[in-house]
Each structure stands twice: as structure tokens, then as C-alpha cells.
Amino acid sequence: MSSHYEAPIREPLVLGDKSYHDITVDIAKPIEGKANKNWYIAFTISLIAFSWGIGCILYTIGTGIGVWGLNKNIGWAWDITNFVWWVGIGHAGTLISAVLLLFRQRWRMAINRSAEAMTIFAVFQAGLFPIIHMGRPWNAYWVLPIPNQFGSLWVNFNSPLLWDVFAISTYLSVSLVFWWTGLLPDFAMLRDRAIKPFQKKIYALLSFGWSGRAKDWQRFEEVSLVLAGLATPLVLSVHTIVSMDFATSINPGWHSTIFPPYFVAGAIFSGFAMVQTLLGVMRKVTNLENYITRLHVEYMNMVIMLTGGIVAVAYASEFFIAWYTGSPYENFTYMSVGAATGAYGWAFWSLILFNIAIPQLLWIKKIRVSFIGSFLISIAINIGMWFERFDIIAIVLSKGHLPSTWTRFEPTFVDVGVFIGTIGFFGVLFLLYARTFPVIAQAEVKSILKVSGENYKKLRDGSHE
Template sequence: MHYESPIRNPLILGDKSYSDITNDIARPVESKAPRLWWIAFSIAFIMFLWGVGCILYTIGTGIGVWGLNKTVDWAWDITNFVWWVGIGHAGTLISAVLLLFRQKWRMAINRSAEAMTIFSVIQAGLFPLIHMGRIWMAFWVMPIPNQFGSLWVNFNSPLLWDVFAISTYLTVSAVFWYVGLIPDFAMIRDRAINPVQKHIYKILSFGWGGKAKHWQRFEEVSLVLAGLATPLVLSVHTIVSFDFATSVIPGWHTTIFPPYFVAGAIFSGFAMVQTLLLIVRKIFKMEDYINIEHIEMMNIVIMLTGSIVGVAYITELFVAWYSGVEYEQYAFLNRATGPYWWAYWSMMTCNVFSPQLMWSKKLRTNLVFTFVISIVVNIGMWFERFVIIVTSIHRDYLPSSWSMFSPTFVDIGIFIGTIGFFFVLFLLYARSFPVIAQAELKTILKSSGENFKKHHGDHGTH
């Protein structure tokens, strides 16, 4: 057994046995949904239905119902697309990178983070489909035979690289998530009383028996997938940034975008994981497994990545000034002092200034403060994408084509609908699958459990 210093805070609180962990983690799946779950699900479902109505209205009428115009022809939809892809980053980072570094604190949070990745990439995927307008012609983007006309896709386009990067990321993330769930499905299968439920979990668990050979293969597959997923974490948002960086529009044409987008994605992703963990912790009474130690570790990562994003913003401003290109300088001056100044300063406040409050241990271990900051960070990251996209194109080279963008109720409705859809999926997942990887958690019980640490500490003093 791996020895852990008694100075380190325990990761599992209370006098827990292996049986207690199994019972606590199986409870949300086996028992009736608590009242708080129904309240959260009802709110999310209403938002989802509103979004569905707005999407159907868009498809039936055309994307003229959005606030786009000839100058600002990319706006709310791609802002939301990049925002959702960014949120999907932290799940694989927590699972893959922290697994490779053998970080024990990831074990209580990796399952929810992986689920969040899949659900957020699904939301991101909706926007390119809706943006086609005629969604029933979506097969035209595929490299289909030329009998249909000269339709071979443009492999030089970063938009096509996006399709490959995000679909690969979604596939690897889904496999990673599913492989991790197999021992937990077997646990639910063995406890199930209802024969239908037992049969479903029997199929899902792939005949898992918990033998030494099964565990060996499980560990090997997890490591291989972690190795595959780690470069994906870096590549996906790099390629999303190429949608902008490969153009020659002032404000977009910059080499800092790839690392800056990746840091921003990890930043917003960790903030969303934090939001979800605090909700799961409260609804399903998981305070012993998702405790202050986990929350503090997450806050430190948010503070670090927030600082990196702040440095990126300052670097952008410096490069614009140092370049001596008046169009580039104007693009950044217009962001800070032009008609969208409020969006720029909202972004700065939420992303750069608010995470710096985490330097205070008292604040970063306060649950209410953490919950508020996790939402503030994602509001800031949405504004970042809005500022990059809209303020860079609403002032063209020709003053006669200058324009303003304002969203319609359909734009807003679709965005709110995707937030609702995301939470509907997440809440249904939390009732169907174990939200914490119980098998992995048991591996650290004797080294990081509160009672065992106390026991070792008492023996150490004698």
C-alpha cells in the first residue's frame, strides 16, 4: 500500500469501509430521486424545450431570424460553439493528464468531468448543424462521390480540421468514459433486484468479474487511452483557434491564439466541473467524497489558468502596439473603448481579476464563493469568445460597412436551450450511472481515508 504523510488532508472523510463506499455511490442509482434533483431537472427541461422551439423556428424560417448581418456574419452561434468546445476540455484533462501524473484527488471528480466533456461537445456540435440553415442537406459536407457535382470538401479549411479534431476527441473521450464505468456497471449489476435493470447493467458491464486479469487489462487500457487523450486536449482547441488565426482579419491574425485558446478552455472547463461537482455534492449528499480538499485543488488550477489567460490578454495588447500596424492597434483599442467596451471589461473582470481572489485560502475553501466564481468565470469566457468574434468584424476596413450586432430572442433561446439540454443530460446521467468511480476510490481508502490516516497517525506517535 502506498504510504501518505499524515500532514496531507484526507480525500475521503468519515469512518468509511469498502462497503460504505459501495452503498453511498450506488444510492443515487438505486433509490428514488431526491426533491432537489426534480427541481433542477424541471428547470433544465423547461430551458431545453424553449431551445428546441427556437431551433425548430430557425430551421423552418431560416437563419434570417438570427441577429446576423452582412458585416457581422459570424456571431452568437460560433461564440456558443467555441464556448461549449472549451468547456469540454477539462474532463479529459482531469482523466488523462492527472491519471498520468498519478494525482489521487482526481478519483472523486473524474467521472463527472468525463461525462461533462461528452455532453458539452454534443452541445457544440448542434451549432454548425443549425448554422447550415437547411439541415437536411448536411450530407453535402461529406466527401461524397462526384456524381452529385464537384462537392469534394476543402481540406485546406480549418473548419474541416475542426470536424476531424472534435469527432476524434468525442470518440476517445466517450471510450475513456465508458471503460472507466465498466467496474461500476458490474457493481450495480450485482446489487440489482429488478431483473430488467440487472439485465441492462449485465450487458453494459461486458461480463466484468473483477478478476486480477480484468483489472490488469483495465489499467493498461486506461493508460493507453490517457496517452491518446493527452495530445487531444492540446490539439482540439488549437485547431478551433485556427478558425480565426489563419485568417488575415485584424484581431484574429495572431500566432498566440493556439496556446491562449487551450489555456482558456482548461480554465472554463475546470470552472464548469466545479459548478457541477457542487451541485452533485449537494443533491446526492456526497460531501464525504467531494470535500474541501478537492474544491481547493480545482480552485488552484482555475487561479493558475486564469493567470495564464490574463498574461495572454496583455501579450495581445503588447503585440498589437509593438507591431506598428494601425489596423491591429485599432482593433484592440476598439475592443476596450468602442461600442462593445462593456463586453471587453466584463471579460477582463470575470477572467483576470476574479480568479486572483483565490490566492486567499479562506476564499478558495468557501463553497458559496467557489460556486459564484465558477459561474462568473464561464460568463467571462463566453464574453471572451464574443469579444474576439464580434468586435473584430463589426468594424471593417470600409466605414460604410460598419455595423453592430444584437442577438434576437431566437439567438438567446437557442443558447439557453443548449444549457438546459446539457443539464438534462447530466442530471439523467447522475441518476443512471455512478457519479463517482467507486472502484478507483477504494484504491486510496487506506492511504487517504480520514479514519485510516488517523489510525496511522496514532500508531506513528506511539
């Protein structure tokens, strides 16, 4: 069929001799089967980390922010670092499912479900920090523009922190419905396969009674396209607005006009790294090697190289401007000679090493298509991007305008515990997801099987010759 044509030079996206039914079976298998030992080990570790985090959060809320290592000069450190880090990670999912949908990139179909799940779980973690970092978190609802008993005192729409509230909540909720709408046909597939009555009930509930009528699919595709169109500027806006927390402030090093594009590139960079980390593990654990292939890994690495390049240029420009202004204050920002040689030099050089130097290895094709290589590099980028945010926040705050206010930040066990706890929480959510949700958008993969399945391509290309 000519409508299923794809250039022979393109590598197939679905490997092996797969039929539509095989896809169903492959994707339902991790859900219908029993979890293996590794899953239980990973889940237990995550759960312990999560519990530890809950303990630290409760301790913070019960006692006060003073249990963190903050002081009067460094009012933010790990809390907002972790917030920005998690929000950044949460950028890949919607980018993959929205931007790549608009660009008609078929390779997104095998990874968009998990990337979006990662997005949502990461934004959960991110959303936690602005709340627990408040001095009075029980008053967190004051950031909402709701009629109140304080003489109708409203929120301040001029504040970038309030923009954050709107940006993050819009992003989370829109990502959630985008994800869920895509899940409906896949839940329906699980519902119709389920043998146990309880499972059937649950998936019937989750699938919202999806039946797959021709009209439903027509609407489904339209909704996906429009949501993608809406989510694309949304992805770009979220980190833009997060960066405005810094860019609209008056601290040298924060007050920088290149922050919005630079943060967005960094977010995509870190998000793809996290997708790479998670999928590297997941494809092995769930036996989905035929769907998440070397080609997917290579394409993601190319996005990482591009956004990593943008980030590197942004660092260079920040470094140059810090020196070129000749302003003594600029010389102690996170990207400056002062930072490189100062007390936080180790953090500066960690950033350069993990975020700029190591990702350059991806120029080598052998590493770019290697699963282990990509996995290790993605871990390095995750670390590097954490350092980027830590440097921006802690180094800038540690060297303010007045030398009398120069100080250092020392994290306490509570700072570390809360961070570890969110990683645990993320792990718990993702592991539960991998066991109960269809981890690949099977309906979409089925629709490209004839186009880009290995067996179909062979058949078609063979007949051409």
C-alpha cells in the same frame, strides 16, 4: 502496509470512517433511492429550456439563418461563440481523467467521472452549433470525406473548418469510450446490487458483462493508461484546432499566433470552472461530501488560478501587440483601446471583470477552500469565458478593414433561445446522468481508500509516532 503509504502531511481525500462497502453504498444511493423535489424542479426547468431551444432550432432550420441577428458583416456571433464556449467547457473532463492520470494525481478519482460526463454532454452541445449555423444544414454530411455522386468531389483538407470536424468527432468519440470503459466496473457493481429485474437488466447491458477478472483489470489499467496518453495531446489539439478557425484567417484580431496555447489555457480555465459549478451542486444533492472535499475544491481552484493567469497574460500580450504594431486595424480588435472605449466597451469590460479581476480572489486561501466562494467565482468565470469568445468573434467582425462595413450585432430571441436551449439540454443530460450513473469512479476510489482514506491514514500515522 508500506505499499499504501502516503505522506502524513497530505490531507486525506476520502473523509469519514469508510470501508469498501460503505463506498459502494454511498455511490449507489442516489441511483437506488428516489429523486427529491429539488431534482424534479431542476429537471423541469431544464426540460422547458430544452424544449424552447428545440423550438428555436426548428424555426431556424425551417426558415433560415436570417432569423438570427446576423448581417452581411457579422457572419458569426452567438452561434460560434456558444460553440467555442461549450467546446472549452468540454476540456476539463478529459484533462482531469487523462493528464492527471499521467501525473498520478489521486485527487482526480473523485471528480473524473462527473467531469468526463460534463465533457461529453458539453461537446454534444458544441457539436450542435456548427451544424445549425450552416445555411443548409441538411447538407452537413458534405463535410465528411465520403464517396459521393458529385463526380467524387472531396472535402477540402486545407480548411480549418474541416480540421474542426475531425478534431471534434475524434475528441467526442475517444472521450466517450474512455468514459464508458471506466464506467464498466461501476455499472457491474450496480448490476450486482440491483434488486428490481428491470434495473438489473439495464445495468447488465450497460456493464457489457464486466466480471472483474485479474486479467481484465490488468488490461483495464493498461488501456486506461494508453488512452490517457492518447487523450492528453488530443485535449490540447482540440482547442488548438478550434483556435485555428480564427488564427489561420486574415482578420486583424483573429490572425494571431498565440491563439492555440491561449485558447487551450482558456478552455481548461472555463472547463474547471464548470466542473466547480456542477460539483458544488452535486456533492450537496447526492450527499457525497466525504468524497468531494475541500481539498478537491482547492486543487481545482489552483488549476483555475494557473490557467486564468495564462489567459490574463495572453490578454495583456494581445493588448500590447495591438497597440505596439501601430496598425490602425489592430486598434479595433477585441483586445485594444478601440474595443475598450468603443460601442462594445461593455463586453470588453465584462470580460476583464469576470475573467481577470474576480478570479484573483482565489489567491485568498479562505475563499479558495470555501464551497460557496468557489461556486460563485466559477459562475463568474463561466460568464467571463462566454464574453471572451463573444468579444473575439463579434468585436472583431463588427470593425472590419473598411469603416463602411462597421456595424453592430443585435441578437434576436432565436439567438438567445438556442443558447438557453443548449444549457437546458446540458442540464437534462447531466441530471439524468446524476440519477442513473455512478457519479464517482467507485472502483478507483476503493483502490486509493487505504492510501488516502481518513481512517486508514489516522491508523497508520498514529502507529508511526
